[in-house]
Amino acid sequence: xxxxxxxxxxxxxxxxxxxxxxxxxxxxxxxxxxxxxxxxxxxxxxxxxxxxxxxxxxxxxxxxxxxxxxxxxxxxxxxxxxxxxxxxxxxxxxxxxxxxxxxxxxxxxxxxxxxxxxxxxxxxxxxxxxxxxxxxxxxxxxxxxxxxxxxxxxxxxxxxxxxxxxxxxxxxxxxxxxxxxxxxxxxxxxxxxxxxxxxxxxxxxxxxxxxxxxxxxxxxxxxxxxxxxxxxxxxxxxxxxxxxxxxxxxxxxxxxxxxxxxxxxxxxxxxxxxxxxxxxxxxxxxxxxxxxxxxxxxxxxxxxxxxxxxxxxxxxxxxxxxxxxxxxxxxxxxxxxxxxxxxxxxxxxxxxxxxxxxxxxxxxxxxxxxxxxxxxxxxxxxxxxxxxxxxxxxxxxxxxxxxxxxxxxxxxxxxxxxxxxxxxxxxxxxxxxxxxxxxxxxxxxxxxxxxxxxxxxxxxxxxxxxxxxxxxxxxxxxxxxxxxxxxxxxxxxxxxxxxxxxxxxxxxxxxxxxxxxxxxxxxxxxxxxxxxxxxxxxxxxxxxxxxxxxxxxxxx
Amino acid sequence: xxxxxxxxxxxxxxxxxxxxxxxxxxxxxxxxxxxxxxxxxxxxxxxxxxxxxxxxxxxxxxxxxxxxxxxxxxxxxxxxxxxxxxxxxxxxxxxxxxxxxxxxxxxxxxxxxxxxxxxxxxxxxxxxxxxxxxxxxxxxxxxxxxxxxxxxxxxxxxxxxxxxxxxxxxxxxxxxxxxxxxxxxxxxxxxxxxxxxxxxxxxxxxxxxxxxxxxxxxxx
Ligand code: HEM
Ligand SMILES: [Cu+2]
Numbered sequence: 051x052x053x054x055x056x057x058x059x060x061x062x063x064x065x066x067x068x069x070x071x072x073x074x075x076x077x078x079x080x081x082x083x084x085x086x087x088x089x090x091x092x093x094x095x096x097x098x099x100x101x102x103x104x105x106x107x108x109x110x111x112x113x114x115x116x117x118x119x120x121x122x123x124x125x126x127x128x129x130x131x132x133x134x135x136x137x138x139x140x141x142x143x144x145x146x147x148x149x150x151x152x153x154x155x156x157x158x159x160x161x162x163x164x165x166x167x168x169x170x171x172x173x174x175x176x177x178x179x180x181x182x183x184x185x186x187x188x189x190x191x192x193x194x195x196x197x198x199x200x201x202x203x204x205x206x207x208x209x210x211x212x213x214x215x216x217x218x219x220x221x222x223x224x225x226x227x228x229x230x231x232x233x234x235x236x237x238x239x240x241x242x243x244x245x246x247x248x249x250x251x252x253x254x255x256x257x258x259x260x261x262x263x264x265x266x267x268x269x270x271x272x273x274x275x276x277x278x279x280x281x282x283x284x285x286x287x288x289x290x291x292x293x294x295x296x297x298x299x300x301x302x303x304x305x306x307x308x309x310x311x312x313x314x315x316x317x318x319x320x321x322x323x324x325x326x327x328x329x330x331x332x333x334x335x336x337x338x339x340x341x342x343x344x345x346x347x348x349x350x351x352x353x354x355x356x357x358x359x360x361x362x363x364x365x366x367x368x369x370x371x372x373x374x375x376x377x378x379x380x381x382x383x384x385x386x387x388x389x390x391x392x393x394x395x396x397x398x399x400x401x402x403x404x405x406x407x408x409x410x411x412x413x414x415x416x417x418x419x420x421x422x423x424x425x426x427x428x429x430x431x432x433x434x435x436x437x438x439x440x441x442x443x444x445x446x447x448x449x450x451x452x453x454x455x456x457x458x459x460x461x462x463x464x465x466x467x468x469x470x471x472x473x474x475x476x477x478x479x480x481x482x483x484x485x486x487x488x489x490x491x492x493x494x495x496x497x498x499x500x501x502x503x504x505x506x507x508x509x510x511x512x513x514x515x516x517x518x519x520x521x522x523x524x525x526x527x528x529x530x531x532x533x534x535x536x537x538x539x540x541x542x543x544x545x546x547x548x549x550x551x552x553x554x555x556x557x558x559x560x561x562x563x564x565x566x567x568x569x570x571x572x573x574x575x576x577x578x579x580x581x582x583x584x585x586x587x588x589x590x591x592x593x594x595x596x597x598x599x600x601x602x603x604x605x606x
Numbered sequence: 607x608x609x610x611x612x613x614x615x616x617x618x619x620x621x622x623x624x625x626x627x628x629x630x631x632x633x634x635x636x637x638x639x640x641x642x643x644x645x646x647x648x649x650x651x652x653x654x655x656x657x658x659x660x661x662x663x664x665x666x667x668x669x670x671x672x673x674x675x676x677x678x679x680x681x682x683x684x685x686x687x688x689x690x691x692x693x694x695x696x697x698x699x700x701x702x703x704x705x706x707x708x709x710x711x712x713x714x715x716x717x718x719x720x721x722x723x724x725x726x727x728x729x730x731x732x733x734x735x736x737x738x739x740x741x742x743x744x745x746x747x748x749x750x751x752x753x754x755x756x757x758x759x760x761x762x763x764x765x766x767x768x769x770x771x772x773x774x775x776x777x778x779x780x781x782x783x784x785x786x787x788x789x790x791x792x793x794x795x796x797x798x799x800x801x802x803x804x805x806x807x808x809x810x811x812x813x814x815x816x817x818x819x820x821x822x823x824x825x826x
Binding site for chain 2 (some may be wrong): 155156157158160229230232233234237240241242243244245246247248249267268269270271272274275276278279282286287288289290295296298299301304305306525539583
């Protein structure tokens with residue numbers, strides 16, 4: 051990066067505009083502003099979704115159904131799942147990717163800045179519309195985030211604007227926003243790379259974003275298509291999915307899972323990318339097997355397109371199909387295993403610096419082990435038939451969506467907080483946040499695995515008293531998780547106001563984003579860098595110009 | 607400290623070897639070494655193509671639904687007394703008009719590339735007329751059918767598939783009108799260039815989709 055001339059350690063950006071918080075409430079086309087907008091918005095939805103989860107856990111602490119009535123309970127788990135997937139993880143990933151991808155590529159902005167702003171601004175209306183369905187006389191959608199027909203079509207007559215209708219419309223809006231976003235990301239990654247930034251010099255995070263967005267492009271339209279047909283069935287009298295009128299609800303399941311299985315990788319791939327950035331930085335090691343990790347992302351894309359039927363083993367699926375998809379599902383373990391092996395080998399025998407981002411990354415990567423193993427167990431047809439629709443499933447995917455992906459998101463927030471805000475966060479509060487989260491998450495989600503094995507069915511508000519023990523543990527863990535968010539908020543707000551100024555590269559990391567100021571100036575780089583080195587050169591004697599880091603020390 | 611240290615790695619750039627084997631058009635489309643941000647036309651066309659690939663999956667999901675329903679319900683596909691969509695000469699003419707408009711619009715775009723602005727306008731206008739003809743034809747056909755949206759599976763699938771395609775034709779015609787108007791505004795001339803290329807691509811896409819829908823709906 052020969053063309054960067056400015057003093058790398060100048061403490062803050064010179065061109066901080068006055069009143070810059072106002073920018074975050076405006077229709078800006080700067081990818082950094084949009085990225086922050088995405089992240090903050092999705093965090094607010096995370097709080098809402100978390101609140102719903104705590105209500106669910108409050109209901110489940112006793113075997114009786116006594117906290118909320120049943121329709122409301124159905125609405126709670128439906129919106130909880132929908133919000134967490136479509137308004138927390140996916141938009142947050144879009145936000146952090148928006149912020150980082152142009153910086154990591156050495157670009158001034160995304161390929162289509164205006165479209166970028168448009169795709170962000172579609173989400174708040176979609177999300178608010180979704181939440182507004184709580185106000186409807188018949189409440190929100192109640193058929194779960196799958197919204198399987200015919201259950202989702204069983205709406206009392208004479209309710210043209212019902213919760214299900216609102217649910218579909220808002221998901222279509224959010225989906226269109228994601229597709230536009232995906233077009234933008236893929237074009238950015240292909241066209242906006244700085245000179246010399248070849249594909250195999252891109253950080254693994256960028257590879258992960260590319261892979262996740264490819265999945266959005268190929269698979270998300272099938273959900274949109276399914277939802278449009280469902281909407282017609284619901285409101286216009288068509289018969290696609292109505293079994294009593296020759297329609298076929300199984301077709302909906304195929305279209306739905308054709309998206310929603312890859313969706314789990316749309317959510318997980320950026321998290322894998324975050325691990326690949328954080329783990330090397332805090333173990334001062336080059337990322338192990340960079341190329342295989344990069345290519346494994348694409349491997350995951352290819353395989354995960356062909357596994358959706360593993361969600362339908364109990365849907366009258368012919369056995370040849372079950373066998374086929376059992377095998378493909380287990381194949382996913384190969385590229386995923388490559389990833390996990392790469393992370394482990396990266397930190398192997400190195401001196402770990404256990405700062406907060408590293409704690410979250412290691413915690414998340416470790417929990418992925420349990421999530422992935424339960425996944426492979428579920429891919430086995432006989433086992434899946436036993437536990438399908440039980441709490442085992444809930445345990446499995448929460449180990450992944452919360453204990454892995456949400457932890458990775460926190461790792462990313464702490465890791466790039468200095469870059470984004472120009473301030474350091476408070477380490478003590480961060481560690482407190484980590485331990486509360488880690489303990490709370492395991493207390494919440496581990497009990498679900500034995501509960502499921504014992505046969506406790508999901509999506510019920512009352513249950514046999516013999517399941518109560520583990521449920522109490524899970525509920526207490528859930529409340530602990532709720533509490534764990536408080537030190538996080540305190541830390542973020544406190545550091546924004548009073549945190550020490552961050553230097554440009556507090557972790558001595560190697561990505562291009564660390565070569566510009568914190569926060570980066572309007573156009574990211576004083577001059578577009580020319581890239582002449584591989585992405586992870588920690589500790590490599592050939593590049594060992596980088597001194598060991600001096601975490602949290604003021605360097606001026 | 608890491609004061610702007612330059613790391614130099616003179617190892618050969620990966621992928622560079624493969625680049626030799628890529629055809630020129632692919633190289634234009636997939637910049638390998640980065641640094642193509644200033645090629646706005648290429649970038650825009652790349653993004654638009656990616657978008658169309660995604661859009662085609664929505665059509666595919668509808669087509670999948672149609673095929674799956676039709677395979678499992680071949681017995682009672684038509685409700686009693688309903689004849690289903692018929693391959694009339696009227697439909698065939700509409701189809702021929704729509705498909706040949708792809709050639710017209712391509713010639714229009716070529717003319718624009720060569721700066722033959724008048725030729726572009728005439729051919730472009732002709733495409734607009736052909737697209738409009740198709741839309742009107744679809745309207746007439748719809749109003750003459752003896753089944754409606756909720757008449758069994760045939761109604762559900764037929765109207766949704768042709769309707770979704772018709773919406774795309776409509777969007778294409780609207781884009782075309784916008785581009786035609788723009789071609790009279792001097793300042794917009796360069797922007798119109800990308801718009802016209804994208805519209806042309808979109809129009810080809812709409813036509814290809816129609817080939818599939820036509821075969822499935824009328825010939826099966
Ligand atoms: C990488 C991240 C992963 C995520 C985010 C994830 C997420 C999920 C989610 C959300 C569900 C529940 C869907 C529902 O019914 O509501 C689920 C179920 C399932 N997962 Fe995963 N999963 C992941 C990895 C895996 C892997 C690696 C496998 C297998 C190799 C797997 C196999 C399954 C199976 C078979 C089910 C269906 C269980 C059933 O409903 O009977 N998952 N997963
Ligand atoms: Cu799956």
